Amino acid sequence: MAEKVVPKQAPAFEFMLFEGDADHMRTVIATPNEASPWIDPTTLKLRHRIGRGSFGDVWLATHHQSAEDFDEYHEVAIKMLNLVKEGNLKIIMDRFREIFFKCQALDSVCWLHGISIVHGKISIIMKFYEGSIGDKMARLREGKLSLSDILRYGSNLAKAIMEMHSQEIIVLNLKPTNFLLDENDRAILGDVGIAHLLLGISLSNSDTIHRLGTPNYMAPEQWEPEVRGPISIETDSWGFGCSILEMWTGVHPWSGRSIQQIHHSVVVDQEKPHIPNGLPPEIENVLAGCFEYDFRNRPLMDDILRAFKSAQDVSLTGAPFTVLGMDSGRGIHHGYTEWFLTKDHLREGDVVRSRKTPNSCKPESMVIPEGKIVGLERNDSRDGFVLVRVHRIHDPLRIHASTLERVTHGFAAGDWVRLKEEERKHSSVGILHSIHRDGRVAVGFIGLETLWKGKFFELQMAEAYCVGQFVRLKSDVFNPRFDWPGKRGGPQATGKIIRIHPNGCLVVKFPGRFSLREKHGAFLADPAQVEVVSFSTCPGVVQKYQHLEDFHWAVRPLLVALGLFTAMKLGLFIGRKMGKSKMKKGQRTTTPREGQQVDGAGNSAWLPSVATIIRR
Numbered sequence: 001m002a003e004k005v006v007p008k009q010a011p012a013f014e015f016m017l018f019e020g021d022a023d024h025m026r027t028v029i030a031t032p033n034e035a036s037p038w039i040d041p042t043t044l045k046l047r048h049r050i051g052r053g054s055f056g057d058v059w060l061a062t063h064h065q066s067a068e069d070f071d072e073y074h075e076v077a078i079k080m081l082n083l084v085k086e087g088n089l090k091i092i093m094d095r096f097r098e099i100f101f102k103c104q105a106l107d108s109v110c111w112l113h114g115i116s117i118v119h120g121k122i123s124i125i126m127k128f129y130e131g132s133i134g135d136k137m138a139r140l141r142e143g144k145l146s147l148s149d150i151l152r153y154g155s156n157l158a159k160a161i162m163e164m165h166s167q168e169i170i171v172l173n174l175k176p177t178n179f180l181l182d183e184n185d186r187a188i189l190g191d192v193g194i195a196h197l198l199l200g201i202s203l204s205n206s207d208t209i210h211r212l213g214t215p216n217y218m219a220p221e222q223w224e225p226e227v228r229g230p231i232s233i234e235t236d237s238w239g240f241g242c243s244i245l246e247m248w249t250g251v252h253p254w255s256g257r258s259i260q261q262i263h264h265s266v267v268v269d270q271e272k273p274h275i276p277n278g279l280p281p282e283i284e285n286v287l288a289g290c291f292e293y294d295f296r297n298r299p300l301m302d303d304i305l306r307a308f309k310s311a312q313d314v315s316l317t318g319a320p321f322t323v324l325g326m327d328s329g330r331g332i333h334h335g336y337t338e339w340f341l342t343k344d345h346l347r348e349g350d351v352v353r354s355r356k357t358p359n360s361c362k363p364e365s366m367v368i369p370e371g372k373i374v375g376l377e378r379n380d381s382r383d384g385f386v387l388v389r390v391h392r393i394h395d396p397l398r399i400h401a402s403t404l405e406r407v408t409h410g411f412a413a414g415d416w417v418r419l420k421e422e423e424r425k426h427s428s429v430g431i432l433h434s435i436h437r438d439g440r441v442a443v444g445f446i447g448l449e450t451l452w453k454g455k456f457f458e459l460q461m462a463e464a465y466c467v468g469q470f471v472r473l474k475s476d477v478f479n480p481r482f483d484w485p486g487k488r489g490g491p492q493a494t495g496k497i498i499r500i501h502p503n504g505c506l507v508v509k510f511p512g513r514f515s516l517r518e519k520h521g522a523f524l525a526d527p528a529q530v531e532v533v534s535f536s537t538c539p540g541v542v543q544k545y546q547h548l549e550d551f552h553w554a555v556r557p558l559l560v561a562l563g564l565f566t567a568m569k570l571g572l573f574i575g576r577k578m579g580k581s582k583m584k585k586g587q588r589t590t591t592p593r594e595g596q597q598v599d600g601a602g603n604s605a606w607l608p609s610v611a612t613i614i615r616r
C-alpha cells in the first residue's frame, strides 16, 4: 500500500478543531500540570492500512520523536475512527483520557500510546502487535483453532475483560479480529472500549447499529440499549461467547444472515447461537449462560475465567472432564440461573428475605419475610447453607443461600424503584440491579443506555409489575413514550404484559384487539406511564365486562352469539308457553304453523334489546 505522510497542518484537521489548531486541541484534552495522552499529529507518519472495521480503519504508522541529541521512531498501529460530529469531539477526547489512564495499569489490554487527530479523524495510537486471533484463524485451513489454544486465549481474554470491567469500562465489541497476539502468543484485548467511548454520541454517518458493536456478536440489549437495555458488563459475556464459538467452529455467528435478520433472530425471536458438541462441559455450560436473553442471568467474566482455567487444568492433566458448580443439575434454580444467584455473596450480619420467584408480585408468600444471617456454613456463601435468625423463632434456621436475597436499606436487587426527583431524560421508574452495603445503587431505567448509578436515598419503592398483568395508559398521559393503541369506542386499549426488560420496559400485547397486522406485534410501555387493570379495581359491572373483553378478541363475538342464542331459546320457550295457555283456555285462534310464526315474531322483538345489552 502507498505510504502516506501526515501533513503538518491538514486542512480537514483544522476544520474539525473548532477553528483552532493542534495546540488548541491539546488544551482541550489536557489541563495544566497533567500528563496528557495527546500526540502531535506531525510526529506520526502513516505507512499503510492493515484493517478496516465498522468503527474505522487501522493503519501501520511510525511515531517520530526527536530532540537536539536524538532522533528516533517506532512502529505503531493507529485506529482512525469514523468522523464524529464536531460538537462531540471534546466529549470523546475527555472520555478517551479517562480510558487512557485506566488502561495504563492493565497488562492484558492493548498498550495505548495516546490520541491524536489525523486527517480530521480521532486517531487512537497503540502498540503494534503481531496480528489478531482473527488473522491467525484466517490463515488456518478450516479457520478453527485447537481446543488448547481456545482455552489458553479464552483465559487470557477473560482476564483482560475482567480488568476492563474493574475499571468500569464495557468493551462491547468483542470478536476475534479485536483480540491481538503478542510476541509470546498471548491474547491481548485490542479494543479498549471504543463503542463505550461513543455511547450516546451520534456519528456523522448516523449508523447507530455500528456505533454499538458488530451485529454478529451483539447481545439483545445492545441493539436498543435505551429501550431493551441497559447494557451492562454481562453484555460482554454474550460477545465473548460468540467469539469462542467462532474460534471453535471457524464460522461467524449468524453467518449468512443480514443485519435485519440477525436483529430479528436475537432480539425478537430470542434465538441463541448454537453450541456444537465437543467442548468441555465447563465451557459448554458457561457458554450456554452467556446466551441468556436477560443479561442478569449471564455469567460474569470472573465465572467465565474460572470455567476456562478449570478446563485448562483438566486438559493439561488429561483427566476426564467434570462439571463444577452448585450442583450437577446446573441451569435454572427457582427461575434464576446459577450465574444470577452467585452474583451476590451473603455475609454474616446481612439482612435477608426469601427470594421472590422472577416476575412475581406476591411478596406475602415469603417463608422468611425478614431475618439476619448469623452464620455461614462455608466461608464462601455461593454454594452453601446459611444460618438465619428470624424474629420470634428461637433457633436460627438453616437455609440454602440461593433462596435468600439481601435487603440493604430496605431495598433488594430486582425491586421496582422510583426516583424521588423526577428526571426528564429518562423514565423515573425502573428496576434495581444492585445495592452495595454502603448504599450505592445501580438501576435500569428506560431512556438510559447504561445503568444509572446513585445512592439508595434517592430512591423509593415503586409499584411492581409482573408478566400476565393487564395495564393501560394513565389518563393523564397525553404523550406516551411509546405508541399505544386506541380502543374501539373508548380512549385507550388495555394490554397484557408478556415480558419485562431489565430496565423495566414493559412488552405488552393486546389480546382483546383483533388485527391481522398486529398479529405478532407487541407494544412497549414505560412503567411510569401505565396503571394496572384488574377485576377487583374495575368499578361497576360495565367496566368489569369491558375488562373481560381485554382477555381475548373472541370474547365479544362469543358473548354476542351466546346472547342471540339465549334470546332465541327464550323467545321460543315463551312463545310455546303462551301458545299452550291459549289452547288450554280453548281460544285457539291460530294453526300450529301460524303459532310458530307468532313465536318468531316475538323473537325478533327480543333480539335487538338483548343485542343492545351485550353491546357496550
Ligand SMILES: Nc1ncnc2c1ncn2[C@@H]1O[C@H](COP(=O)(O)OP(=O)(O)OP(=O)(O)O)[C@@H](O)[C@H]1O
Residues within 6 Å of the ligand: 050, 051, 052, 053, 054, 055, 056, 057, 058, 077, 110, 126, 127, 128, 129, 130, 131, 132, 134, 135, 173, 177, 178, 180, 190, 191, 214
Ligand atoms: N494494535 C494492532 N497491532 C497490530 N495489528 C492490529 C492492531 N489493531 C488492529 N490490528 C489489525 O487490524 C485488523 C482489523 O482491526 P479493526 O479493529 O479495524 O477491525 P475490526 O475489528 O473488524 O473492526 P472494528 O473494531 O472497527 O469493529 C486486525 O485483525 C489486526 O490484524
